[in-house]
Amino acid sequence: xxxxxxxxxxxxxxxxxxxxxxxxxxxxxxxxxxxxxxxxxxxxxxxxxxxxxxxxxxxxxxxxxxxxxxxxxxxxxxxxxxxxxxxxxxxxxxxxxxxxxxxxxxxxxxxxxxxxxxxxxxxxxxxxxxxxxxxxxxxxxxxxxxxxxxxxxxxxxxxxxxxxxxxxxxx
Numbered sequence: 790x791x792x793x794x795x796x797x798x799x800x801x802x803x804x805x806x807x808x809x810x811x812x813x814x815x816x817x818x819x820x821x822x823x824x825x826x827x828x829x830x831x832x833x834x835x836x837x838x839x840x841x842x843x844x845x846x847x848x849x850x851x852x853x854x855x856x857x858x859x860x861x862x863x864x865x866x867x868x869x870x871x872x873x874x875x876x877x878x879x880x881x882x883x884x885x886x887x888x889x890x891x892x893x894x895x896x897x898x899x900x901x902x903x904x905x906x907x908x909x910x911x912x913x914x915x916x917x918x919x920x921x922x923x924x925x926x927x928x929x930x931x932x933x934x935x936x937x938x939x940x941x942x943x944x945x946x947x948x949x950x951x952x953x954x955x956x957x958x959x960x
Contacts, residue, residue: 803928804860811849818845864927866936871904873925882906882925886940893918894948900929902937902945911946931956 821841853860865872870885884906893903897915904925910918919926927933934956945953 803856807852807856807860811852814845814849818842821845864925866933866940868940870940871925882923884923884925886942889941889943891946892937892941892943893946894929894952900952902927902929902933929956931958 818841861875862873863875865874868886870883870887870889872883873881875881884904888906890905890907891903891909891911893905893910895901895903895910895915895918901915903910903918905921906923908921908923910921910924913921918924
């Protein structure tokens with residue numbers, strides 16, 4: 790098999806669900822303004838209107854700001870290692886295959902693979918692992934697993950034989 794380089798979104802599921810949440814929140818705001826016939830911002834309802842605007846649009850903006858590191862990360866996997874960049878432009882973190890401390894499998898609604906330069910993530914919970922600054926996280930699929938295993942020289946921690954058989958296609 791020829792070695793490949795892939796560029797992928799950290800987690801398409803998280804990205805799609807976040808965009809849908811933003812659309813729903815903004816849509817609810819617009820719908821509310823339309824059904825109240827603009828009365829939402831009438832003098833006697835101005836506090837409610839401001840609060841509702843902040844809740845619907847503000848939460849959408851906060852989702853973008855605070856989720857940017859995970860939601861809009863582009864992960865590049867090639868022969869040099871794994872790197873994470875914001876929208877594929879600004880490279881924030883690069884881990885070469887030689888300096889990788891650990892590759893850890895975690896299941897949190899969907900399967901994730903974490904790469905770490907310094908910390909052992911296998912002892913952490915998922916919520917603590919995503920907070921580690923020098924870790925790269927990707928959702929795992931059969932295609933991604935095949936590309937990663939071309940380069941990874943160490944076993945994946947917490948990956949059971951049953952799960953490995955699923956990703957390799959062996960029974």
